[in-house]
Amino acid sequence: MRTTTLMSLLALPLALAACDSGQDTAEMNDMPMAENEMIMDGEEMPMMDAGSIMQTASAQGTVTAIDAEAGTITVDHGPVPAIEWPAMTMAFEADEQLRSEVSVGEGIAFEFRTGSEGSVITSITKE
Ligand SMILES: [Cu+2]
Known part of the structure; x- marks a missing residue:
């Protein structure tokens, strides 16, 4: 029983974080400067680590x-x-x-993640 309760407590903030990050992404499409708000939101969600506030794009x-x-x-x-961007x-x-x-001089398509730590290329495809 104790294990079940613990799992529920752990799963809830994760579900909330996933939901909220989706909303933030939608808001950012309308509000380019919303990134600071997103980082401040993270302080209310202790389950989020630095990686959670990074975005992935290509x-x-x-x-x-x-x-x-x-x-x-x-x-x-x-x-x-x-x-x-x-x-x-x-x-x-x-x-x-x-x-x-x-x-x-080479043309590339690439995927990267970007956030408070900077921008990091995660994969590269030659054009
Ligand atoms: Cu750039």
Whole structure:
């Protein structure tokens, strides 16, 4: 019985967090500056860790620099409507494996996550 109760207590905040994050994503489509509110909301939900407030998105762009020392790939990327990003050139963190797969001047499609810790490429597809 004790196990069942504990599971219920653990599952509830997770369900709420999933529900709320969906709402936040919808709101952000209307309100580009809503990201700070989303982070503050996280303080009311102790079950959420830093990863929970990161968003995942995909984009296309051209590699403009690869920095092994900083561990980054700089991409001149197109707009990312899902997270209200305009086109821009910016550095993404990328592990050694991903950095080895690309070269400067190459067109790529990539998936990344972005949040308070910065933006990290998680996968790359050559165009
Ligand atoms: Cu950008």
